[in-house]
Amino acid sequence: MYHIGHVLKVIKKDKETISADNIVQAVVEMWDEVKFILKVEDSLAEQIKAGDYAIVDYYPIITNGPSPPKQVIVKLLRGKTGKDIWDEFRKYKTKMEEMKKTRDLEGNPYAR
Numbered sequence: 001m002y003h004i005g006h007v008l009k010v011i012k013k014d015k016e017t018i019s020a021d022n023i024v025q026a027v028v029e030m031w032d033e034v035k036f037i038l039k040v041e042d043s044l045a046e047q048i049k050a051g052d053y054a055i056v057d058y059y060p061i062i063t064n065g066p067s068p069p070k071q072v073i074v075k076l077l078r079g080k081t082g083k084d085i086w087d088e089f090r091k092y093k094t095k096m097e098e099m100k101k102t103r104d105l106e107g108n109p110y111a112r
Contacts, residue, residue, distance in 0.1 A: 012045075055075035
C-alpha cells in the first residue's frame with residue numbers, strides 16, 4: 001500500500017545540518033494532515049525538493065513481531081499528476097469528515 005504526501009522541507013547534510021550519515025529525509029504532510037519526517041530513497045535524494053508530491057511506501061516490514069510500515073519516499077510527482085492525486089485524496093478526507101459529522105449529529109439528540 002502507498003500513500004501520497006506533500007514535501008514541505010528537505011533535510012540534507014549541509015552547512016546548517018550536522019549529520020552522522022548521508023541519508024536524506026523530508027518533512028512531509030500526508031493527505032490526512034499527519035506530518036512525518038521520512039527517509040528518501042537513495043536514488044531520489046538529489047532530486048527531491050520542497051513542493052514535490054511524494055509516494056510513500058507503506059508496505060509492512062516483515063519482522064517476528066508487529067510489522068510496522070516502511071514509510072519511505074519511493075516516488076516523486078510533479079506538476080498536474082501530483083496535484084490531481086493530492087486533490088483527490090484531500091476530497092476523500094473532507095467527504096469522510098462530513099459523513100462523520102452527519103452521523104454524530106444524527107446519533108446525538110443534544111447536538112441540535
